[in-house]
Amino acid sequence: TLGYYLSTSLVAILIGLLLVNWIQPGIVNNQPAKDLIGLSTSTAQALSSVEGRGAGDFAGIFLRLVPTNVVRSAGEGDLLGLIFFALLFAYFLSRMPKEKSRQQIAFWQASYEVMLKITDLVMRFAPIGIFGLVALTLSNSGLGAAKPLLAFFVTVILALFFHAFVFLPGFIYFITKKNPLPHYRAMADALLTAFSTSSSAATLPRTIECLVEKSKVSRKVTSFVIPLGATVNMDGTALYECVAAIFIAQCYGLDLSLANQFLIVLTALLTSIGVAGIPSASLVAIVLILSVIGLPAEGVGLILVVDRILDMFRTSVNVFSDSCGAVIIAHSEGEKNLLSKTGG
Ligand code: ASP
Numbered sequence: 160t161l162g163y164y165l166s167t168s169l170v171a172i173l174i175g176l177l178l179v180n181w182i183q184p185g186i187v188n189n190q191p192a193k194d195l196i197g198l199s200t201s202t203a204q205a206l207s208s209v210e211g212r213g214a215g216d217f218a219g220i221f222l223r224l225v226p227t228n229v230v231r232s233a234g235e236g237d238l239l240g241l242i243f244f245a246l247l248f249a250y251f252l253s254r255m256p257k258e259k260s261r262q263q264i265a266f267w268q269a270s271y272e273v274m275l276k277i278t279d280l281v282m283r284f285a286p287i288g289i290f291g292l293v294a295l296t297l298s299n300s301g302l303g304a305a306k307p308l309l310a311f312f313v314t315v316i317l318a319l320f321f322h323a324f325v326f327l328p329g330f331i332y333f334i335t336k337k338n339p340l341p342h343y344r345a346m347a348d349a350l351l352t353a354f355s356t357s358s359s360a361a362t363l364p365r366t367i368e369c370l371v372e373k374s375k376v377s378r379k380v381t382s383f384v385i386p387l388g389a390t391v392n393m394d395g396t397a398l399y400e401c402v403a404a405i406f407i408a409q410c411y412g413l414d415l416s417l418a419n420q421f422l423i424v425l426t427a428l429l430t431s432i433g434v435a436g437i438p439s440a441s442l443v444a445i446v447l448i449l450s451v452i453g454l455p456a457e458g459v460g461l462i463l464v465v466d467r468i469l470d471m472f473r474t475s476v477n478v479f480s481d482s483c484g485a486v487i488i489a490h491s492e493g494e495k496n497l498l499s500k501t502g503g
Pocket of ligand 1: 357358359360393395396434435436437438439440441442470473474477
């Protein structure tokens with residue numbers, strides 16, 4: 160299951176990476192779209208901080224990944240090290256005997272819920288913030304700002320569609336040799352719920368229901384793969400994070416080195432595992448990726464305008480990928496009636 164989750168997320172990120180480099184939504188008429196969308200940091204400033212961060216070579220990235228002192232990493236905002244530590248910590252916490260880990264898990268669970276509440280409070284102000292940002296940008300540069308944003312929107316949608324309608328069904332067919340089309344019909348309810356709530360966590364019960372009742376995946380496999388997938392496997396989110404970070408870099412006029420692009424891919428993969436299945440959760444991860452690269456966080460402001468609609472699409476892809484994972488794992492467990500109308 161973990162192999163499926165990591166590999167499909169990685170493929171999703173690479174699809175996004177290819178398309179955003181090909182379409183280059185952040186470049187308008189051969190010029191970075193920075194001024195059009197009213198970013199205040201100059202290219203020189205952005206460039207110097209990116210270089211200061213120095214992703215360095217590939218070995219350097221892996222060295223930065225492992226913190227020598229996790230408290231210092233937290234203090235200095237070295238998020239890459241912090242994420243790595245958090246993943247390691249959680250992994251071993253989950254492997255401890257229940258009586259030893261119970262209190263820790265309850266503590267982190269409660270902290271997580273408190274953070275969600277705080278985020279919720281902050282996000283209540285988002286509409287005012289977005290209004291201010293959009294009004295300011297439009298008054299400065301007129302409708303010109305719409306062009307790069309539209310190109311960004313189209314890039315994300317194209318990449319998501321390719322992942323959901325070419326790669327994932329191809330993967331199902333490759334592994335199970337079954338026609339993947341009935342799976343779309345079976346999952347329609349869950350996909351619509353994901354689309355309208357923008358939350359894979361809220362869609363969870365519906366996803367399980369569709370898989371068990373319509374795609375004929377056993378409850379045993381579904382109840383293991385899906386709750387795990389709803390938190391860990393977010394292909395649409397991972398893809399979006401990568402496209403958004405590179406789009407923002409393009410807007411600043413930065414030509415990202417291979418090492419920096421690799422850093423984005425890696426951070427998108429790691430953060431997509433940690434992102435919560437709630438609306439707009441990716442935005443937090445994008446701020447994080449920008450800071451890892453050394454780009455100013457103001458870049459996120461500009462994608463806020465289209466974020467909500469893209470959230471609907473990427474959440475559906477998140478849910479659909481989880482469901483394909485369940486079909487593939489069920490097949491590997493020898494289940495026979497998958498994607499058929501009878502039996503179950
Ligand atoms: N809304 C997404 C989900 O719930 C997370 C995100 O990408 O913001 O799956």
